[in-house]
Amino acid sequence: MSQVAHIDEALVLWLNGFVGRSAALDALMEALVSDYLVPVLSSLVLLGLWFSGSSDAERYRNQLVTLTGGIAVGFSNALVTISNLLTFRDRPFVDLDINLYFYAPTDSSFPANPASVGFAIATVVWIRHRRLGAALYVLASLWGLARVYAGVHYPTDIVGGAILGVIAASLATGLVGRLAFIPRHVFKAFRAVYIA
Amino acid sequence: MLSAFLIDYIVWVFVSALCVIQFAAARSGLWGILYARRWPRATMGVSVLVILVAILWYFMTGERNQPDTGLGLDANIQAFWFAMSGAAAVGATLAVTSLINHRWGNNHGWDCQSGEVPPTGMTWFSRTTFFHAIRARVAHSRRSASTASERVGAG
Numbered sequence: 001m002s003q004v005a006h007i008d009e010a011l012v013l014w015l016n017g018f019v020g021r022s023a024a025l026d027a028l029m030e031a032l033v034s035d036y037l038v039p040v041l042s043s044l045v046l047l048g049l050w051f052s053g054s055s056d057a058e059r060y061r062n063q064l065v066t067l068t069g070g071i072a073v074g075f076s077n078a079l080v081t082i083s084n085l086l087t088f089r090d091r092p093f094v095d096l097d098i099n100l101y102f103y104a105p106t107d108s109s110f111p112a113n114p115a116s117v118g119f120a121i122a123t124v125v126w127i128r129h130r131r132l133g134a135a136l137y138v139l140a141s142l143w144g145l146a147r148v149y150a151g152v153h154y155p156t157d158i159v160g161g162a163i164l165g166v167i168a169a170s171l172a173t174g175l176v177g178r179l180a181f182i183p184r185h186v187f188k189a190f191r192a193v194y195i196a
Numbered sequence: 197m198l199s200a201f202l203i204d205y206i207v208w209v210f211v212s213a214l215c216v217i218q219f220a221a222a223r224s225g226l227w228g229i230l231y232a233r234r235w236p237r238a239t240m241g242v243s244v245l246v247i248l249v250a251i252l253w254y255f256m257t258g259e260r261n262q263p264d265t266g267l268g269l270d271a272n273i274q275a276f277w278f279a280m281s282g283a284a285a286v287g288a289t290l291a292v293t294s295l296i297n298h299r300w301g302n303n304h305g306w307d308c309q310s311g312e313v314p315p316t317g318m319t320w321f322s323r324t325t326f327f328h329a330i331r332a333r334v335a336h337s338r339r340s341a342s343t344a345s346e347r348v349g350a351g
Contacts, residue, residue, distance in 0.1 A: 030255070030260075030261065031251070031260075034255070034261050035261075035269070035271075036260060036274070037251070037255070039274065040209060044213065044216045045216075047213055047216050047282055048217070049220070050220075051224060051226065051229075051318065052220045052224050053224055054225060056316075056317040059224070059318060077271065103261055103262060103263040103266075103268075104263075105263070188316075191316040191317040194316075194318060194320065194326055194329045194330065194333075195286070195290075
């Protein structure tokens with residue numbers, strides 16, 4: 001366990017050591033690490049899927065992905081909240097001597113909420129659209145990497161968050177699958193007024 | 197009162213959502229909700245370009261890494277305003293493209309006098325606009341209602 005913590009700290013220190021070395025890399029990481037870029041891009045993908053499809057049947061399946069993605073984000077936030085009630089881990093910038101390249105969050109470092117949300121949406125999309133889902137996995141991973149680079153998360157926080165995200169996506173997919181008659185009826189009403 | 201930070205976020209999401217809808221509609225053949233119906237490929241290219249420019253604009257015009265205890269937005273507020281901006285983009289797209297494509301959308305292939313139910317779902321946007329589709333649905337509902345009342349009167 002202590003060896004994992006040691007590797008965790010070493011990785012944060014190594015990645016964070018790049019802060020300030022390249023203005024271009026810093027600018028890229030400043031956008032990637034933010035609370036807005038990846039969630040907005042991932043949500044835009046879900047919005048785009050709502051309109052995508054060459055037939056009503058295909059569009060319906062895509063709209064189910066949009067719905068499932070929204071539910072998965074809710075589940076991932078709930079899982080992170082429950083986890084935060086059970087454990088608290090200080091942020092790397094509290095424990096280590098690093099260049100904090102972000103504001104100083106006060107909540108638990110483990111599990112990383114951004115990774116949880118990013119991987120939840122990516123997993124839901126990946127189940128139906130492999131390439132688009134893979135692109136979202138890359139985006140979510142870069143978000144996690146940027147968080148470690150900025151000194152606000154340990155790598156294991158990102159891994160923990162990603163696992164919770166995948167679990168949340170699986171739960172949401174299972175729920176929508178079991179209660180498929182609800183979206184079927186709701187979407188039928190939406191189709192009657194041409195918003196689905 | 198909306199903060200400048202929040203207004204920037206709303207504008208960014210609204211513009212990006214407009215472009216995402218255009219991209220998806222052009223790719224899916226929903227010509228009736230395109231601003232430039234005759235140029236679907238150009239629509240897709242311009243949409244991607246505007247999304248990228250909007251990202252650059254958002255991150256280069258201010259300090260965006262703010263705590264949600266300060267100027268930043270917490271997850272719930274962010275989700276709420278994303279939904280509002282996205283819905284506004286959908287509404288604007290349906291309304292404006294209905295006006296732009298009004299004449300083209302008249303030839304939607306559904307005859308009100310036929311008594312048939314008009315097509316449902318967005319797939320009909322490959323032949324018509326949102327306003328025409330809604331008008332067809334309302335016309336059919338009125339016709340069905342009057343036919344039903346005539347039957348009751350005759351009975």
